[in-house]
Amino acid sequence: MLKHLTAICALVATPLMAQDFSEGSEARSWNLYAEVPATFEATVVDLICEFTGDCPDDCGAGKRQLGLIRTADDVLILPMKNSQPAFTGAAVELQPFCNQTITVDGLMLEDPELGANNVYLVQTIVPPGGGEKIKANQWTKTWAKEHPEAEGKGPWFRRDPSVTAIIEEEGYLGLGQELDKAWIAENF
Amino acid sequence: MMRSFIFGALAALALPVAGQAAEGTRIQVTGEIIDTWCYFSGVMGSPDAVVGSAHHTCALWCSAGGIPVGLLAEDGTVYMVLKVGEDDQTAGGDGILKLAAHTVEADGTLYERDGLNYIVVNAVVSDLDITNQNHDDYGNVPPFSIPASAKPQGD
Numbered sequence A: 001m002l003k004h005l006t007a008i009c010a011l012v013a014t015p016l017m018a019q020d021f022s023e024g025s026e027a028r029s030w031n032l033y034a035e036v037p038a039t040f041e042a043t044v045v046d047l048i049c050e051f052t053g054d055c056p057d058d059c060g061a062g063k064r065q066l067g068l069i070r071t072a073d074d075v076l077i078l079p080m081k082n083s084q085p086a087f088t089g090a091a092v093e094l095q096p097f098c099n100q101t102i103t104v105d106g107l108m109l110e111d112p113e114l115g116a117n118n119v120y121l122v123q124t125i126v127p128p129g130g131g132e133k134i135k136a137n138q139w140t141k142t143w144a145k146e147h148p149e150a151e152g153k154g155p156w157f158r159r160d161p162s163v164t165a166i167i168e169e170e171g172y173l174g175l176g177q178e179l180d181k182a183w184i185a186e187n188f
Numbered sequence B: 001m002m003r004s005f006i007f008g009a010l011a012a013l014a015l016p017v018a019g020q021a022a023e024g025t026r027i028q029v030t031g032e033i034i035d036t037w038c039y040f041s042g043v044m045g046s047p048d049a050v051v052g053s054a055h056h057t058c059a060l061w062c063s064a065g066g067i068p069v070g071l072l073a074e075d076g077t078v079y080m081v082l083k084v085g086e087d088d089q090t091a092g093g094d095g096i097l098k099l100a101a102h103t104v105e106a107d108g109t110l111y112e113r114d115g116l117n118y119i120v121v122n123a124v125v126s127d128l129d130i131t132n133q134n135h136d137d138y139g140n141v142p143p144f145s146i147p148a149s150a151k152p153q154g155d
Helices: A002-017 A047-052 A091-097 A139-146 A161-170 A177-187 B002-014 B036-041 B053-064
Strands: A035-046 A066-070 A076-081 A101-111 A116-126 B025-035 B069-073 B078-084 B103-113 B116-127
Touching: A035 A047, A035 A091, A047 A066, A047 B078, A047 B103, A047 B116, A066 A091, A076 A091, A076 A101, A076 B036, A091 A116, A091 A139, A101 B036, A116 B036, A116 B116, A161 A177, A161 B053, B025 B036, B025 B053, B025 B078, B025 B116, B036 B053, B036 B069, B036 B078
Parallel strands: A076 A116, B078 B116
Antiparallel strands: A035 A066, A035 A101, A066 A076, A101 A116, B025 B069, B025 B103, B069 B078, B103 B116
16 A cells, blocks of 8 residues: 555656746846746745635735745745836735736746745736736836825835835934944945 | 545645645744845845845835845844734835844744745844944945935035
8 A cells, every 4th residue: 555655646746846947938037146937837825824824815915925836836936026127026916816826937046055945036927817928017006106105206216205214214224324424424 | 445545645745725724833033134035136246245234225125115024043044024913014014114134033933835934923022123234344235225315415
């Protein structure tokens, strides 16, 4: 009986371990040393829900961190970045597909020495059931809608009210305005 | 008998099911609240340069931008922070933003899955502010994190 179970486990596990998720990927390189193109089907999950059972219907409305459970091998991937080079995450891009199965394309980062395993940059999303690829670049538009008071020139991160409030209070180095000003005067 | 055993074994392989609570481990961790994208990707420099006061402003940007925040423990382990107390808005929320680059003592529940450590912080036991003052070693990282407008004028 044990022999039968071992054989079943081997049958289930072998093709998954050999799977190459870079095949078919059209991901654009970011020239990151640990990047590997990867495209795969996955279900979007709310990570708090996944671990604790606390599961709002909307997966946290884009404010909770989300995960991708890869269909092929049940591995939980952490999508950290969207496709914008603007300090922007992936939850806003994935939240519309909460608990749905999509196909993503992007860059996997693997650097076990630093603890980076199964972390991902999402570049495009194919909705459930197929269709056109959607670029994962909606974050800045969403931010602009949520912060009409911060309208102006320059990138969002120079205008974000919460960020600017902390910098005004703690300085760019976070050590207080006095130290900040002295260090800037000395170094620039 | 054999058939039901095989089905049972296959069902066990299929677990865990989405939405099902996982078994966590209660832990206490002391470490720095970091920007995990810059730390893992190397996009802004070496791991030592993308933490602490040198990287404070960029850590604010990434946290406000919804990039996952991590707790970098003294032994080098990174814990991905999913929740702090009752605040579940760790993708761009204001609560977690205030802790950027701070060293904290946290009591939480650890969930390990597929090579990553996830933590639900039950309580920040103490917030020690920024203890890693590395700006003299690395400057401000990235250099544009301090805008030209903040620099002395007329010199």
